[in-house]
């Protein structure tokens with residue numbers, strides 16, 4: 001495939017050389033485009049030697065006056081690694097003040113971005129908003145790793161490993177459309193159960209796993225109905241989003257939309273308990289201890305297990321211990337076809353993290369551990385196994 005590798009001016013620019021080498025080794029044709037700042041970190045000669053092509057850097061020192069347009073048209077995928085905060089901002093706002101950003105605007109194919117920056121730059125609301133804009137355009141973001149950064153700080157911001165970026169590119173290149181014609185009902189996020197008009201109980205679910213599943217399913221061609229509890233994430237482009245707050249609302253919407261669904265994935269962390277009679281007025285603070293009696297919320301997964309018909313039902317089990325046994329118990333007691341077991345409460349995996357490490361427990365008796373990886377990647381592995389499982393179940397039923 002003909003790829004453009006855009007390199008921006010960050011400390012991690014040297015790692016782009018390794019990425020260029022990997023992409024060449026995989027048989028791609030790689031055209032490197034550098035920002036002027038990137039040239040301060042690595043000389044274009046490094047990339048020219050690795051790719052066997054002249055590196056494009058200067059908008060005004062090129063052979064043809066419209067080279068940025070022809071380069072955009074001749075290539076099938078644009079990957080930017082490292083993507084600096086500055087470049088991400090310029091892309092989000094449509095600036096075209098160098099070769100790379102001008103080319104970006106003229107480019108109509110898929111875009112993969114691997115950001116790298118200082119942790120505070122990464123967490124700055126401006127960067128978050130710009131990345132949300134780029135995600136909203138359907139660009140794939142390869143999340144940076146956490147760890148020791150060149151600036152001496154520790155946290156997220158380190159460029160993902162070149163192998164991980166190459167894998168994200170491979171997924172984009174070989175994007176399977178194996179969910180075309182299918183309707184998926186996915187639930188995500190926590191629920192909030194009111195205690196009075198201003199207070200609620202909830203849990204630490206961020207919704208990231210359910211949203212990653214929805215994004216992956218859309219990319220693979222599915223129609224996706226996403227029923228989401230309150231989260232701080234933009235809905236993935238192309239999904240039909242239904243926002244709910246409580247477990248009762250979640251249940252109502254799940255059964256209202258069950259009809260067309262072929263596959264149901266319950267990734268939401270629905271609250272297990274709620275107050276069935278919520279006071280009309282705010283409960284006043286006094287010196288006295290108060291107690292509230294909580295009732296169990298409706299068990300949506302168990303009800304789905306009874307009503308699923310021929311649909312595939314996939315549940316999630318968030319556990320702090322005995323993961324595999326608990327996932328298997330849930331699979332059997334709720335009549336699921338697969339349960340994704342998720343160890344929560346361990347560092348940098350599970351609820352609020354961008355990464356996850358899960359075990360898939362299948363109706364066929366198999367248990368498949370998936371090593372720690374970005375949630376978007378885990379989502380694709382889950383779908384690979386869901387489709388295999390369906391074939392195995394059909395074969396077992398003599399279809």
Ligand SMILES: Cc1cc2nc3c(=O)[nH]c(=O)nc-3n(C[C@H](O)[C@H](O)[C@H](O)COP(=O)(O)O)c2cc1C
Pocket residue numbers: 007008009010011012035036037038083084085086087088116117118121
């Ligand atoms: C030593 C040094 C290291 C830098 N590292 C980064 C970085 O890792 N990420 C980043 O977003 N900006 C980094 N910057 C800032 C960018 O170089 C600066 O924002 C520049 O305008 C980026 O230009 P570009 O986006 O056109 O490549 C660094 C600057 C210096 C001087």
